[in-house]
Amino acid sequence: MKKSKKEDLRIEYEALNDKQAMIEMLVLQNELIEKAEKNKQNTNILVWWFVLLPFLLFFLIFVLGIGGSML
DSSP states (O other): OOOOHHHHHHHHHHTSOHHHHHHHHHHHHHHHHHHHHHHHHHHHHHHHHHHHHHHHHHIIIIISOTTGGGO
């Protein structure tokens, strides 16, 4: 019979005292926060490119006249 994740965690943390368990939880929480911040930063960069790219294309095509022969 396969053990559940909850059972695995219970067995893993059962041997730790309260201080060790709290330190372990803080380390895991900090890792999650770091991953979320990295994801937020990458998403922010992607959104800026999705906003900036149409403006750059508009500028190149219509203001500089690169796309003039297309119209």
